[in-house]
Amino acid sequence: MKIWIVSSALLFSAAVFAQKTTTEIPKNWYQLDRAASGYYGISLDKAYDFIKAKKLKSKQVVVAVIDSGVDTLHEDLKSILWTNAKEIPGNGIDDDHNGYIDDVHGWNFLGGKDGRNVKEDSYxxxxxxxxxxxxxxxxxxxxxxxxxxxxxxxxxxxxxxxxxxxxxxxxxxxxxxxxxxxxxxxxxxxxxxxxxxxxxxxxxxxxxxxxxxxxxxxxxxxxxxxxxxxxxxxxxxxxxxxxxxxxxxxAADHAPEEYRKEIVQDDENDINDRFYGNKDIMAATPFHGTHCSGIIGAVRDNGKGIQGIADNVRIMMVRAVPDGDEHDKDIATAIRYAVENGAQIISMSFGKEFSPEKRWVDSAVRFAESRGVLLVHAAGNDAKNVDSTDNFPSPVYLDNGQKATNWITVGASGDPQTGSITANFSNYGKKEVDVFAPGVQIYSTIPGGNNYGNASGTSMACPVVAGTAALLLEYFPTLSAKQLKYIIEKSAVAPDTEVTIPGTTDKTKLSELCVSGGLLNAYEAVKLAATIQGDRQAVNEALPKSKITKNKKG
Structure with missing residues (x-):
């Protein structure tokens, strides 16, 4: 997982992924309305004005963030962390019988039962x-x-x-x-x-x-x-x-070190061995997950830090992404955990070029699809066309070539003041990237209890879309995952100028770089949502019983 737009290519050559900021821009530029401010933001305040005018009431939405961890003590996040009401904290007992002991705010699939955690991993x-x-x-x-x-x-x-x-x-x-x-x-x-x-x-x-x-x-x-x-x-x-x-x-001459194996001690070749890990969702690497979580739902109107996009969410942290490439088993198991424990939207800011156990991930995606859960995934930061270049996980099922209906792939946009409308590092694809959303110089929560800062990447664009999807579901709770995807894509606003093809100086229409041909717009999305009759199927609120039998390690 490449979190930062650094890469050895940038270090060694001419900073091909660099984004030049010509002037100081507002910290919340990505939430602003272009007509009112001049910035290519998502028109968030206009969306809330529309919601207020319609006198709509919100219903709480659970958003799972599969990531590196989260600062559970952050002033702008601690009150909006998902809490497993059926679990008694710290008693060492699996009170809700879901297979995970003391999973109060989520679960860490990169941990050992002895409390140690995987930090780095191989390619x-x-x-x-x-x-x-x-x-x-x-x-x-x-x-x-x-x-x-x-x-x-x-x-x-x-x-x-x-x-x-x-x-x-x-x-x-x-x-x-x-x-x-x-x-x-x-x-x-x-x-x-x-x-x-x-x-x-x-x-x-x-x-x-x-x-x-x-x-x-x-x-x-x-x-x-x-x-x-x-x-x-x-x-x-x-x-x-x-x-x-x-x-x-x-790796050309030496086998990669097995960082995960000695700590986690599951059977990595057995997808049925899924009750592993520990409760430590902060671990020692919470920067990325903390930043993404704040974008989605940092407490609004509390006089602190930032305004999250959604105003009535609970963040479920599922730690499955190390400093290095994630393992397919961990991602598949993380998706299943999130779905089984009530997540309605899953934000996934990670990716890699190989997926040797894609069938396991596909099975988990199908499970999420069957439960009406929306998956939002970052397109990646390599300035590549993912119509022809592998970027996993992907929504295309291995066995039949069909695409999951509950999946949105997000490219990163910027503003002319940050360099260009399309982020120069962002992956793109006329068929495989659904929409572009702000991902350059995004100001959000960072670890330390009361710290905030900027980060750039499709990793940031992904939670911008996940937060907007959560906002829609809050105020239009009957919308299905398929309808949320339709609304976000259909309401995207095409820029009135050609954009730069990432990694080049060439220009084209945004419709050549993504399915929707547009930039995410929360205001247009809530307006469209108000016209659609939701078809979300009722789902039993009780946790589904797992069909997977625990092995002796569970």
Missing amino acids: EGARVYTALKAKYGDEIPADSTLTASEKNEVELYKKAKEKIVGQVNPAETAFLRQLLPGFLKGDSVIKKEIGKEEYNCTDLEKFTSVDAAANRTKAFLLQLCKANSSNELSNKQIIDELQGDLRKAD
């Missing part, structure tokens, strides 16, 4: 390459010798080998190996002199040092923050990404 392509190399060897076997299932495996092996071996850039890898030790040396000095283990560019603006290594690290981090239009990019995120890119490069 999925490396995991696939290593496993299939062990099976087939260095030479790709001829198709004539293979069964149908083996042919599919060999195609996957070819793709993984090309990614791991064929696309390794020795010069870039050498640059990273040279860069990292110096960055770490300066980082250790800065941490000591500032008195903080994690710091960002705001902290560095007034920081001075007589140490040369510290000054080089400062200059490098400030350069990255400028390129990413975010002063909140921290030393920790940079180190994690540099180390992750080096792990990818090392």
Whole structure:
């Protein structure tokens, strides 16, 4: 999972993903109305004015955020965390018999029963390459010798080998190996002199040092923050990404480290072994999930921090995304957990190029579809056309090629003041990306109890859409997941100018980059929702009994 728009390509070359901010823009630009403010926001205040004029009443909506964790003590989030009313906190008993002990605000599928947590993980392509190399060897076997299932495996092996071996850039890898030790040396000095283990560019603006290594690290981090239009990019995120890119490069010659196996201790090859993990949904990596959660539902009108998009939601955190590529089993199990425990919308700001157990994820998506749960997924930050490039998880079912009806894929938009209407890093696709939503310089909650800051990525655009979907469902509770998808796409507003194709300087209509051809607009969405008769099927409020039998580890 690439959280930040850093990438080794940006580090090594000409900052191809950079977004230049020409002027200071409002912190809430993404919620503003273009006609009133000039900014390409989602017209959120107009949406609330419409709701108020119609005298509509809201019904609480549960939004699951499958992510890296959340700051459960944040002033703008702690009161809107989902609470499992059937679970007694801290008694060590599975009170509601759902298979998870003390899951009060959600669950952590990257944890061990001993309380330890997975922080970092390997690249999925490396995991696939290593496993299939062990099976087939260095030479790709001829198709004539293979069964149908083996042919599919060999195609996957070819793709993984090309990614791991064929696309390794020795010069870039050498640059990273040279860069990292110096960055770490300066980082250790800065941490000591500032008195903080994690710091960002705001902290560095007034920081001075007589140490040369510290000054080089400062200059490098400030350069990255400028390129990413975010002063909140921290030393920790940079180190994690540099180390992750080096792990990818090392995979050509070394099997990836099994970070998850020793801690979680489930049977990763058995999807039925699903009652694993622990209750620690904050863990040590809550930045990404905290930021996404605030975008969706940070408490409105409390005089603190920011205004979340939806005003009557509960955030269920399901931790399944490490610093690295997520595992298909964890994502499939996380989706099932969210659905079984009452989530109506699931926000998924993660992605990868390989999905060796896609059938497990497909099964979970079908389960969500059968329960009327909307899935909102980030398109990815590689400036690629995902009509022709893999980006998982995806809504296209492996067994029949059909698309899930309850799935929205979101590209990231910006504003001319942040660089361009389409974020230069965003993936796109006329068939596979449904809508674009603000994802550049998005101000939201960050860990620390009362901290706020900017972040950029389709990871931010995804919760903007999830929050808008939650707002619609609050005030129009009979809308089905399929109808929510229809409304969001149909009400999207096409910009009155051509946009830049991400990663290039070429121009085109937005209709060439996404299904709807438009930018998310909450006001137009609530207006359209008011004209539609909802067809949501009544769902039993009681937790469904699992059809999966616990094994001896459960």
